[in-house]
Amino acid sequence: xxxxxxxxxxxxxxxxTPTPVAPLSRDSALAAEIxxxxxxxxxxxxxxxxxDLVALQQRRAARIAYQYLRDGxxxxxxxxxxxxxxxxxxxxxxxxxPFEVWFTRILVNGCLDLRxxxxxxxxxxxxxxxxSETAPREPAARxxxxxxxxxxxxxGRHIADAVAQLPERQRDVFTLCQMAGQSxxxxxxxxxxxxxxxxxxxFRAIRKLRTLLEHERK
Amino acid sequence: MRHPHLSDDRxxxxxxxxxxxxxxxxxxxACGVCEERRASLARLLDDASDVAxxxxxxxxxxxRLARQRARILERVEQESRQGRxxxxxxxxxxxxxxxxxxxxxxxxxxxxxxxxxxxxxxxHLAHDxxxxxxxxxxxxxxxxxxxxxxxxxxxxxEEEFLGRLEVAIEGTGGSALRPLDDLTPLVWxxxxx
Numbered sequence: 001x002x003x004x005x006x007x008x009x010x011x012x013x014x015x016x017t018p019t020p021v022a023p024l025s026r027d028s029a030l031a032a033e034i035x036x037x038x039x040x041x042x043x044x045x046x047x048x049x050x051x052d053l054v055a056l057q058q059r060r061a062a063r064i065a066y067q068y069l070r071d072g073x074x075x076x077x078x079x080x081x082x083x084x085x086x087x088x089x090x091x092x093x094x095x096x097x098p099f100e101v102w103f104t105r106i107l108v109n110g111c112l113d114l115r116x117x118x119x120x121x122x123x124x125x126x127x128x129x130x131x132s133e134t135a136p137r138e139p140a141a142r143x144x145x146x147x148x149x150x151x152x153x154x155x156g157r158h159i160a161d162a163v164a165q166l167p168e169r170q171r172d173v174f175t176l177c178q179m180a181g182q183s184x185x186x187x188x189x190x191x192x193x194x195x196x197x198x199x200x201x202x203f204r205a206i207r208k209l210r211t212l213l214e215h216e217r218k
Numbered sequence: 219m220r221h222p223h224l225s226d227d228r229x230x231x232x233x234x235x236x237x238x239x240x241x242x243x244x245x246x247x248a249c250g251v252c253e254e255r256r257a258s259l260a261r262l263l264d265d266a267s268d269v270a271x272x273x274x275x276x277x278x279x280x281x282r283l284a285r286q287r288a289r290i291l292e293r294v295e296q297e298s299r300q301g302r303x304x305x306x307x308x309x310x311x312x313x314x315x316x317x318x319x320x321x322x323x324x325x326x327x328x329x330x331x332x333x334x335x336x337x338x339x340x341x342h343l344a345h346d347x348x349x350x351x352x353x354x355x356x357x358x359x360x361x362x363x364x365x366x367x368x369x370x371x372x373x374x375x376e377e378e379f380l381g382r383l384e385v386a387i388e389g390t391g392g393s394a395l396r397p398l399d400d401l402t403p404l405v406w407x408x409x410x411x
Contacts, residue, residue, distance in 0.1 A: 050291070054287050058283055058287060062277075062286075063274040063278075072278070076286055083290045083294075084293050087297070120377070123380075123404075155265065156268075159266050160270075174266075177234065206262075209262065209266065210262060
């Protein structure tokens, strides 16, 4: 999986040594630039730069949202809302934190809200569209990449089914750690859980996945 | 001293970018069983990520992402436009009018209000004392159901309404209605039949 994650250098330094300047990831640098433009009242220039930021984070955002919502339309809406929110609140972005973590938190909160709203709708009214929009599982095309080939294989299907069987919270944590490449600490900030709780959910998810896949093999 | 086998949790930790300690690394190199367990776990995690990415990418094709990007930028532009205020030309602004109440008019208004109050009170007292029987007073009580329903229908969105409904059901009073709720068929169950 190609990851856009660019981690910052560790800030732990020995006393007395000069603090090394942590290299900003490209998205964080862009976000800081957009914030400066918005604060300076140059919204048009900020919007132009924002297009670059969207391009940088969009695929990752779509993958995360899709894992949360399992529906293309809802994921689309969640991603759009998250980006619009980012631009609207860019003035409150703290440059000392990675943009990715801030953005993921906004996205995840939006996904959770949508999921809640959807479960309410399903409880009280008929679903608008029968059957959610899920990824077609067709045989891999001849020029398909390794990810598509894996998805089309039997093992890929088993893995997808096993992930779908995980309890919601475990799947959320697993998604953020594996898909978004976030550390337990970052996931804890995104989901508002303690780091220890995140680790417990993650370990349980992995153990359960392994059990399910072993069971499948038998 | 021979290092014991690595626990499952430790192996998960190792696979999740927590590098093994020197002794553990040495053990992994020497112990085929642990190395095989680690490799299998790492493969599972990689495959799970790849499968999830492929699932999402099958839905979000490049064209769809391009459309989504265009829509985001359009919405951002709309948001920016909404915030722009056109200032009213200063030359046409009316000159501020100073409204200062004179002391005499204040006294007149105060006296009129006091007179009205005394009149109303006196009327009430006279009615209660002179009538031989006490008539039950008609009370106008706003019906909470009607008012509540009107408020819901006018100012509440569907999401908010369903949210409140759920909160009400999950509350203490809702438990009494639970058997009734269980008996009531759900909309889509009926539709399915």
